Amino acid sequence: MRPMNPPSASNADAFALTPIxxxxxxxxxxxxxxxxxxxxxxxxxxxxxxxxxxxxxxxxxxxxxxxxxxxxxxxxxxxxxxxxxxxxxxxxxxxxxxxxxxxxxxxxxxxxxxxxxxxxxxxxxxxxxxxxxxxxxxxxxxxxxxxxxxxxAQPDARAGFAPAAPPQCPVAFCAAAEETLSQREDAASLRALIGQVLAQDPRPAYRKGAESRIYGVRLRDVDVRFRALANAAGETRLEVVEIVAV
Amino acid sequence: MRPMNPPSASNADAFALTPIxxxxxxxxxxxxxxxxxxxxxxxxxxxxxxxxxxxxxxxxxxxxxxxxxxxxxxxxxxxxxxxxxxxxxxxxxxxxxxxxxxxxxxxxxxxxxxxxxxxxxxxxxxxxxxxxxxxxxxxxxxxxxxxxxxxxAQPDARAGFAPAAPPQCPVAFCAAAEETLSQREDAASLRALIGQVLAQDPRPAYRKGAESRIYGVRLRDVDVRFRALANAAGETRLEVVEIVAV
CATH class of the missing domain: 2.40.30.70 (YaeB-like)
Incomplete structure (x- = not known):
């Protein structure tokens, strides 16, 4: 599939829209x-x-x-x-x-x-x-x-390949991450944010099993480092291994 | 309130958007x-x-x-x-x-x-x-x-001054309008469209009582002429008086 170039800005039909x-x-x-x-x-x-x-x-x-x-x-x-x-x-x-x-x-x-x-x-x-x-x-x-x-609000609309919210992935925090969080004024809201963001499993779609790689996601002023682990049943959960100020 | 002029199209922050x-x-x-x-x-x-x-x-x-x-x-x-x-x-x-x-x-x-x-x-x-x-x-x-x-779909969202769909106004068709409709292939769908559009009472907001004026609304290839009438209880209904090809 060849990507198309954007239409020329000089196109007579174009509208100039300004951020509000x-x-x-x-x-x-x-x-x-x-x-x-x-x-x-x-x-x-x-x-x-x-x-x-x-x-x-x-x-x-x-x-x-x-x-x-x-x-x-x-x-x-x-x-x-x-x-x-x-x-x-x-x-x-x-x-x-x-x-x-x-x-x-x-x-x-x-x-x-x-x-x-x-x-x-x-x-x-x-x-x-x-x-x-x-x-x-x-x-x-x-x-x-x-x-x-x-x-x-059309709760009964049909929604093709995205019929419901994506499943959530369990998220755990290791002791070091909990310790870092506890020292912040926004501990509660940052902890909730990290949990909700990682529950979406932000890893690329082709990597959804457990693996050794450590990922980092930036939230507010920190880099949240996490990895995927498998339990005995083979189900994946994500663990926050470290929270680093950036 | 002085209307503002649009931002200049030469604004460095503007985006040029093209109709698709x-x-x-x-x-x-x-x-x-x-x-x-x-x-x-x-x-x-x-x-x-x-x-x-x-x-x-x-x-x-x-x-x-x-x-x-x-x-x-x-x-x-x-x-x-x-x-x-x-x-x-x-x-x-x-x-x-x-x-x-x-x-x-x-x-x-x-x-x-x-x-x-x-x-x-x-x-x-x-x-x-x-x-x-x-x-x-x-x-x-x-x-x-x-x-x-x-x-x-957020059915419980609060919606300020527009909390529900606007009330609908009763709509009637006079005999001449029915006759014109009956001669068209799209009689059923045009009749439904006229009824649904007039039920919104498209007259300007400051004219919501009965009055002698005849309004015209264009739908498909016709001009639908209508007026407001009051019943004995003083409630307003709209009547289609004529449907004219344009």
Whole structure:
């Protein structure tokens, strides 16, 4: 499959879209980010509106909504796209159409996330406090819309190759990791975040058994090092072996 | 409230986004389009993919999903925006922040609609058959994503000033309108569409009582002329007085 180059920016039909805000997030790195929002509710982020959008009037009434849609750009993804992608949900070897997936490698690189709104800070410009997000630090946001449950909650929708949330993997912390955590002010929330992120098993789809390799995932200001272990029944669990400040 | 001009397209932070497809729709005109998708399930549309996106591979597997997200541009809305808007749901006189609304008058003019996928036609390029949409004919589409009910159905979300679907208005057809309908091949689906669109009461928010004025709403290739009547209890209903080919 030959990747296609992005359409030329001089295309007469193109729209110039400007970020209205930027994300400050617990996820400094792509590796480890849950593949959908809501899977790691302990994840915290701030959406900081940029001038001239940072007028408190622009979010008046938003506090009455519990959930928001964010439309954003996968700014670290390459601009090339191809008609077929390999979703991790299919083990990384079956191909589906790019528009039948939520892949980041797509035309226009647009992302869409449903996030929970925890608070609105208008002391100095506008910042929205979010949880359960799946957004890389620095992500440019193009739009914010309130969630309308009577129009947008379709629990009975058919969902092809992704019919349910992915299974969760058991996660354990070794003594050294527990010790490091205990010395932090954000021990409880960081522990929850690490547990929820690793429960998604962020390893590449083709490595899902136990193996000797140590992986690292960046969360907030730490590198969380973990490995996969098998129990007597051959089931895999992940163990945090070390938490290192970066 | 002074409307803001759009950010300059030469802004170094802007993203150039190109339509991947275009909508052919039952709604040739803005007036009368339901304010959310799903309110008029009889509405039919085709999303025709544009080159180079019109490769059948790009939608492989999409048929297994019943619902899709479409990200699009409100291409007929002015590029000016303002921090406050007046949602029709609040009678058109209370103001809320633009990001607390789904107003079309917003920065970047991005729209988001959940639509039902009825079929995929790959005989000549790619066209998706949609229902229940709220999209103006000619709307440029920037992205298609499958709907994930386990991540995106949040029936218990709080929804501020729009907590439930708007109430429906009774709709009647006069004899002349019924006669015109009976002569059309698409009589059943056009009748359903007219009923569902008028049940939303598309008149401006400040005119919700009975009045003598005749309104016209364009659907498919006809102009549907209707008026508001009051019954003995003072409740308003809408009556289709004439259906005229355009």
């Amino acid at each position: 805000g930027r994300i400050e997030s617990d996820y400094p790195d792509k590796f480890g980010i849950p593949r959908q929002p809501g899977l790691a509710p302990a994840a915290r982020a701030r959406l900081v509106l940029l001038p001239p959008y940072d007028d408190p009037l622009s979010v008046r009434g938003l506090e009455a909504f519990s959930h928001l849609w964010l439309t954003f750009v996968f700014h670290h993804s390459p601009e090339r796209w191809s008609p077929l992608v390999r979703p991790p949900r299919l083990g990384g070897n079956a191909k589906v159409g790019v528009f039948a997936s939520r892949s980041t490698h797509r035309p226009n690189r647009l992302g869409l996330s449903l996030v929970e709104l925890k608070g609105i800070d208008t002391d100095n410009g506008v910042a929205l406090e979010l949880s359960g997000h799946d957004l890389l630090d620095g992500t440019p946001i193009l739009d914010i819309k309130p969630y309308l449950p009577w129009a947008e | 497809g275009r909508i052919e729709s039952d709604y040739p005109d803005k007036f009368g389009i339901p304010r959310q998708p799903g309110l008029a399930p009889a509405a039919r549309a085709r999303l025709v993919l544009l080159p180079p996106y019109d490769d059948p591979l790009s939608v492989r597997g999409l048929e297994a999903f019943s619902h899709l997200w479409l990200t699009f541009v409100f291409h007929h809305s002015p590029e000016r925006w303002s921090p406050l808007v007046r949602p029709p749901r609040l009678g058109g006189n209370a103001k809320v922040g633009v990001f607390a609304s789904r107003s079309t008058h917003r920065p970047n003019r991005l729209g988001l609609s959940l639509v039902e996928l009825k079929g995929i036609d790959t005989d000549n390029g790619v066209a998706l058959e949609l229902s229940g949409h709220d999209l103006l004919d000619g709307t440029p589409i920037l992205d298609i994503k499958p709907y994930l009910p386990w991540a995106e």
